[in-house]
Amino acid sequence: MPLSLGEIVSRLGGELVGSDQVKIRQVATLEKAAPDTITFLANERYLRQLKGTRAGAVIVGEHLRHSIDTPHIVAANPYVYFARVSALFNPRPAMGASRHASAVIHPGAVLRDGVYVAPHAVIEEGAVVGADCSIGAGTYVGAGVTVGDGSMLYPNVTLYHDCSIGKRVIVHAGAVIGADGFGIAMEGNHWIKVPQIGRVRIGDDVEIGANTTIDRGAIDDTVIEDGVKLDNQIQIGHNVHIGAHTAIAACVGIAGSSRVGRFCRIGGASGIAGHLNIADNVEISAHTLVTKSIDEAGTYTGAYPFEPSRDWRRNAASLRNLAKLTGRVRALEQELKLRKKGTS
């Protein structure tokens, strides 16, 4: 169902420059936009591409108000506005209340109104699934698990027993929540297992990416607060605590018992060692290993700069002698100092 630009602005705000009659059916990229689509420009770098766009309308920031002829909506944050427009045209499909005959739902599980249960899902005893949830094909909801209203579990998700998930949470395929933490103790010459008796507690409005794993606590719980966004293939160790609204990119690992603050942003494939505290509003770059607690907001980095391999080989070889090189510079400085004395 198309919406006119006038209707869009009346629903979402923003200031329209140009005809309010233009009909929009979908969002698009600058490059592939058709006349019945709306696109956005967050960055002046793409201004040139904008000249050629066939889009029916563009969402721009205040500073680009006068740079374009195409009808445009001026918004404080064009990307947020774009997200809102896209959600208008692409609402999450309502699955409708139904339980596929092949799903195995324990009689001691409770499903509130409007729950969709896909083929081959399994819901164990004592689980409570909130209203309007969707449980994907082959997804396993363990005994005693609680899932809040409006949450969506994609196919082949595994929730171990007794974990709890808040409202409007999205869990993508293959994610595993509540597996045992890595708790082992060396007795004599073999490892014994330390029972992992905590749970995982996940707040509201959290999104969890495909094949991400979040371990249950060893004794107390692993906690993911409200609004946290986790990308794919992240590993969260036992007893980690992630503060609200922190966003973590793919392939990150956070070792046991570390606490990450609120509103942090953690770059892809970085890692946080165990038992650390990371303050609020900390940004960690991609491929960075954090080995000490961080008390101050700010951006932290620890990635090796890449270069052509022949250059890397020379520099990396020198790096192995860097402490010695530092000593040689010190020796030179002292020698020059002595000579200065000698010649003065």
Place this chain on the structure above:
Amino acid sequence: MPLSLGEIVSRLGGELVGSDQVKIRQVATLEKAAPDTITFLANERYLRQLKGTRAGAVIVGEHLRHSIDTPHIVAANPYVYFARVSALFNPRPAMGASRHASAVIHPGAVLRDGVYVAPHAVIEEGAVVGADCSIGAGTYVGAGVTVGDGSMLYPNVTLYHDCSIGKRVIVHAGAVIGADGFGIAMEGNHWIKVPQIGRVRIGDDVEIGANTTIDRGAIDDTVIEDGVKLDNQIQIGHNVHIGAHTAIAACVGIAGSSRVGRFCRIGGASGIAGHLNIADNVEISAHTLVTKSIDEAGTYTGAYPFEPSRDWRRNAASLRNLAKLTGRVRALEQELKLRKKGTS
């Protein structure tokens, strides 16, 4: 069914040195070869091991033609020849057309001839599965998905709605194709979700490793071209484009909207940041983070050289002062220059 060396050479080419009557039943490693097996030697380093081999025959390169007594096949590329021989003895088992009674196949899905559907697989409305495909146990084929002829999905794979997969594609267990990309926008003090409305399009002859994840595009599609080989636990972000015949080792992450060229080779656990362009024929070493576009073919590296921890500690401490050290060296150079002037 055994084949004589003569039969092997008549099917696959190569030049036989020695009796064509030797019967071969299987391929083997140098170390464990039995008299009815054939092995290969790609590398002169293993020449000594070859002396003791019990293999019935060996595949070697031209330069080793005269180095062995064992019957041998001289091939331009011994490893490729070995692969061909192994495929002769180990054809992929034909699953045969059948649909297990427990599979849930929507009446609006289309399955071409010769499709095998394993127990508990789910195929949704509008999906089209090509001839001679195999759909593994517990695998989920979402609504509107297209799978080309001769493709094989192992168990517990998840294909989200509307993705397309080419011909003769192999997808290993636990892979997730088409989950939402990591698209979030900060509005006020919480994240809102940017709908991910693109698809994943995968070409022909692609192989995708176990637990690898490939996100659907945010607006346009994520694209994997023909002949790409992806190892296990790789993460491909939304709108990434991987050129034909590129091979990527395990645990690599490629962030959103980056383009990787054709015939690239990307080493294990390396990463490519978002919005970059990587030229054709680029090789990236293991554990390397690529943070800028690469315009020229070649090999690029950025891994920290490992060493005994006590050495690492000293060198890493010096690394934290490297910019200062560079300044100290500059000061020394200037001082010496001044003195030179002074003494001249």
Place this chain on the structure above:
Amino acid sequence: MPLSLGEIVSRLGGELVGSDQVKIRQVATLEKAAPDTITFLANERYLRQLKGTRAGAVIVGEHLRHSIDTPHIVAANPYVYFARVSALFNPRPAMGASRHASAVIHPGAVLRDGVYVAPHAVIEEGAVVGADCSIGAGTYVGAGVTVGDGSMLYPNVTLYHDCSIGKRVIVHAGAVIGADGFGIAMEGNHWIKVPQIGRVRIGDDVEIGANTTIDRGAIDDTVIEDGVKLDNQIQIGHNVHIGAHTAIAACVGIAGSSRVGRFCRIGGASGIAGHLNIADNVEISAHTLVTKSIDEAGTYTGAYPFEPSRDWRRNAASLRNLAKLTGRVRALEQELKLRKKGTS
């Protein structure tokens, strides 16, 4: 069922200081302990927290024998003792012998006594499942797989054909064992697949984390010896051999054909390149890439030290010129030497 401290000591040993009548129902952390719980103190760092604990008892090492008023058990290794106590209070629930009607068990599979098969599990022809095993919901046991007595497969695990698993092995959800190794050969301008005909053989008392992948051998087998402990999201390439009682933290990748010794400890997100040998008792730090064989026990590191990004930027820029800097220092040293001669 509560146990008195006296009963605990009589079962597990250790020396009790204080009343043997205190009733214990569960283990707890120092912080959240209630009077009917027992906690432990492995590290003097937490001694202050101990003062405020409400725990009914504490497990401590010999050196803390006199530091506390709370009843305590003195143990040689408090963490091991804690693990034993926790196992007393938290035995693994017995699943009981049963096969859910929805499970698909091939008539040619053998299940020993006491096996639990969850809903939607699939067990293929020729598989042998040992006594008292538990096969999780949606888990796939391929043709010819052997699982030893007392093993536990959580939901959505995939075991490819012909792999073998020892006794008392735990495999967490989403793990994939026996997928094809990454064997490809470039013929002309495309990759051909090298058949992966080896298996995976896993010893007794191994634990495998969620979403970990272990590839089958190319020709011979991939081997995980007894007592190995693997955390989540680990990738083990084809023909890797892991020695007994080695423990590997999450997100580690080990490339094809490498051998890791016994009693090694490998830190999170580190990597081992292919075809290497790692001796027994080697410890590898987190985020370290091992690119050469290691012959001697010891600890090895190769992680880039993280720092505030502005510092990192300067140091990383200098790192790109480190070989040149080394040359400049050498030049300075030579110049000073020459002058010394000149002035002497």
